[in-house]
Amino acid sequence: xxxxxxxxxxGSCGIAxxxxxxxxxxxxxxxxxxxxxxxxxxxxxxxxxxxxxxxLSGDGKPKIMLGKVESKDIKNILDGYLNNTLEYNxxxxxxxxxxxxxxxxxxxxxxxxxxxxxxxPESLEDYEAQGGYQALRKALSMKPINIIDIVKESGLxxxxxxxxxxxxxxxxxxxxxxxxKYVVCNADEGDPGAxxxxxxxxxxxxxxxxxxxxxxxxxGADEGYLYVRAEYPMAIKHLRKALIDAEAKGYLGLxxxxxxxxxxxxxKEGAGAFVCGEETALMQSIEGKRxxxxxxxxxxxxxxxxxxxxxxxxxxxxxxIPWIITNxxxxxxxxxxxKSPGTKVxxxxxxxxxxxxxxxxxxMTLHDVIYKVGGGIKDGKKFKGVQLGGPSGGCVPASLLxxxxxxxxxxxxxxxxxxxxxVVMDEETCMVDIARFFLxxxxxESCGKCTFCRIGTRRxxxxxxxxxxGKGEMADIEKLEQLAVNIxxxxxxxxxxxxxxxxxxxxxxxxxxxxxxxxxxxxxxxxCTALLKFEILPDKCIGCTACARKCPVKCISGxxxxxxIIDQSKCVKCGACYTSCKFKAVTKV
Amino acid sequence: xxxxxxELDAILSKFKGRHGALIPLxxxxxxxxxxxxxxxxxxxxxxxGVSAAEIFGVATFYSMFRLxxxxxxxxxxxxxxxxxxxxxxxxxxAIKEHLKLEGEADTTEDTQFTVLEVxxxxxxxxxxxxxxxxxxxxxxxxxxxxxxxxxxxKA
Numbered sequence: 097x098x099x100x101x102x103x104x105x106x107g108s109c110g111i112a113x114x115x116x117x118x119x120x121x122x123x124x125x126x127x128x129x130x131x132x133x134x135x136x137x138x139x140x141x142x143x144x145x146x147x148x149x150x151x152l153s154g155d156g157k158p159k160i161m162l163g164k165v166e167s168k169d170i171k172n173i174l175d176g177y178l179n180n181t182l183e184y185n186x187x188x189x190x191x192x193x194x195x196x197x198x199x200x201x202x203x204x205x206x207x208x209x210x211x212x213x214x215x216x217p218e219s220l221e222d223y224e225a226q227g228g229y230q231a232l233r234k235a236l237s238m239k240p241i242n243i244i245d246i247v248k249e250s251g252l253x254x255x256x257x258x259x260x261x262x263x264x265x266x267x268x269x270x271x272x273x274x275x276x277k278y279v280v281c282n283a284d285e286g287d288p289g290a291x292x293x294x295x296x297x298x299x300x301x302x303x304x305x306x307x308x309x310x311x312x313x314x315x316g317a318d319e320g321y322l323y324v325r326a327e328y329p330m331a332i333k334h335l336r337k338a339l340i341d342a343e344a345k346g347y348l349g350l351x352x353x354x355x356x357x358x359x360x361x362x363x364k365e366g367a368g369a370f371v372c373g374e375e376t377a378l379m380q381s382i383e384g385k386r387x388x389x390x391x392x393x394x395x396x397x398x399x400x401x402x403x404x405x406x407x408x409x410x411x412x413x414x415x416x417i418p419w420i421i422t423n424x425x426x427x428x429x430x431x432x433x434x435k436s437p438g439t440k441v442x443x444x445x446x447x448x449x450x451x452x453x454x455x456x457x458x459x460m461t462l463h464d465v466i467y468k469v470g471g472g473i474k475d476g477k478k479f480k481g482v483q484l485g486g487p488s489g490g491c492v493p494a495s496l497l498x499x500x501x502x503x504x505x506x507x508x509x510x511x512x513x514x515x516x517x518x519v520v521m522d523e524e525t526c527m528v529d530i531a532r533f534f535l536x537x538x539x540x541e542s543c544g545k546c547t548f549c550r551i552g553t554r555r556x557x558x559x560x561x562x563x564x565x566g567k568g569e570m571a572d573i574e575k576l577e578q579l580a581v582n583i584x585x586x587x588x589x590x591x592x593x594x595x596x597x598x599x600x601x602x603x604x605x606x607x608x609x610x611x612x613x614x615x616x617x618x619x620x621x622x623x624c625t626a627l628l629k630f631e632i633l634p635d636k637c638i639g640c641t642a643c644a645r646k647c648p649v650k651c652i653s654g655x656x657x658x659x660x661i662i663d664q665s666k667c668v669k670c671g672a673c674y675t676s677c678k679f680k681a682v683t684k685v
Numbered sequence: 686x687x688x689x690x691x692e693l694d695a696i697l698s699k700f701k702g703r704h705g706a707l708i709p710l711x712x713x714x715x716x717x718x719x720x721x722x723x724x725x726x727x728x729x730x731x732x733x734g735v736s737a738a739e740i741f742g743v744a745t746f747y748s749m750f751r752l753x754x755x756x757x758x759x760x761x762x763x764x765x766x767x768x769x770x771x772x773x774x775x776x777x778x779a780i781k782e783h784l785k786l787e788g789e790a791d792t793t794e795d796t797q798f799t800v801l802e803v804x805x806x807x808x809x810x811x812x813x814x815x816x817x818x819x820x821x822x823x824x825x826x827x828x829x830x831x832x833x834x835x836x837x838x839k840a
Binding site: 108109111112113144145147285286287288289290291294326327328329364365366367368369370381382383384385386387402443444445446447451452483486517519521525530533534537541543670671672675 | 704705706707708709711712739742743746747748749750764765766767768769770771775778803804805806807808809810811812814819821822823826827
């Protein structure tokens, strides 16, 4: 029996930060030195900004977590921990003493992410040791309708973004006639700036699978699909292994746990189409067709996959189910607000200090999410806005930071809860450019079925591009607003109906930035290159020639130790001089 | 050629009679041949009894399917929100410049690299991010690009 355990985070983000190299070194150091260390792997703990992350525990020592671990330090770290002489400058969590990020974890409430970063996601035994598949055992001893009642009482709302009652959705599928029904997990997480589902799929695949088996039993389905984005190879790998292990243990397949209940679950890889996150388009895609949305009604609960009653829920909704069945509806309602019970997982990204994955009780203010959990704005810059809900959502300004995180309050701001992407923007982010960015996205991803979505988004994009290039006119704002209304009215599915939201919210809260672009031909954030000029301040320039050497078009001239000058006619505005200057002599005007 | 036809037939027979099989089938065919060739799509249509129009419709709908030959290494440049606000455009330009890709061209002349823009790789905390093959590289700067691409250049 080894004395201590060293657990390394090997999620996609960890690996991108070099965790696989640390893993190899960890194995080597332990073997070569015959150390009494048990090494384990886990997925994403959520503190992506500190990756690679190593957790040490055992031998009666306090559990600690180290951030930004490098392979060259592994030997010292392990020796130090074993001999109680560890000195490490980035202890991010400490069981007994203050540490940099103790607060970050203390302010969270982990239901969905209960096992993420705790267990080895490829180990069924690890999941079982945390109480895994006990909820299924309990559910199978209950009447299906009683399970649906618990889900209804819990008040769980669809975590994909729209926030419809999950229990009601289950009831509809339960009520539907027919002896063939399907359940589907929507894991086609497509919002740019969102990675909640990726982390859950990678970190705790069995929780989602267990939720789906319970749902299938409650609604009377015997077949299911996990529709996963193909851009998430590790998620798919972990799910495949989890399905095989669960079937071998009798949790899936025929005669589950000896109850006579059968359920078959398949993985369907997406092929790259954002619109397939819309439920009717997703079902078309599973059927092997172009993923074009269809008219509702009929709703999937009556006529879904291959015309059979179908229930679709998002990854996070499914992952909540085993916890709710085990702990009961009342326990779930203890978190969150009256109308939005439970917790919500958010992916914090953009100009925020602690970017990563967090789970907080509903009802926390945006301010607390960003400052208490997220650590505030990166590099001490000024907060400008936070983008919620991806291309369907909107930008919430500083004046509304006291808004609480729940479906209804966020809707009031014009943004939406969405699936949980939270991209923080600072003074250097141009809000017109952000609106243009999202319109470019939806315009690309529009399936083309509805005219207003197909052509209207293109017209909006053209206008926004014009404005960011300094060619906008006052009439453009009116045109944008008019197009927005018509696109919302004239589109069949959520993609088109929400596509104008980023423009509408930025027009509402950051209209002065639009005006600055149109009237003054200036970009206040100094982000739109067409409206930007780099200049060298003669009194700050010491003539070190760093900028001139970096300039790709050689448009900076000046003698050594003399102030330099930029030839504006040749400048391509790449910003290389700006980043290379150590004396802040290059400014954006 | 003979071999690849046999492999193709093996894929087709695996999917015959299964409902909803067209997308995974085309994914495997693309895996085999690198991209979806016109002749192959015709062959699939005849063998599977699916109209060529339907196959072409599916192939053009999903961004993952490629109708042109692609490079040995696929460079995916993330254009997600977090990467966008962290300077993804500069990264894309640096890659294109380094690989001497001009205008609409996305594949290098020696067919070593194909550069694609993708919506979001889900590594937002490491923005800006690119993926080469299945390796992810984060916190990039335009200056770092030559070294990253260099790891994959022809030996």
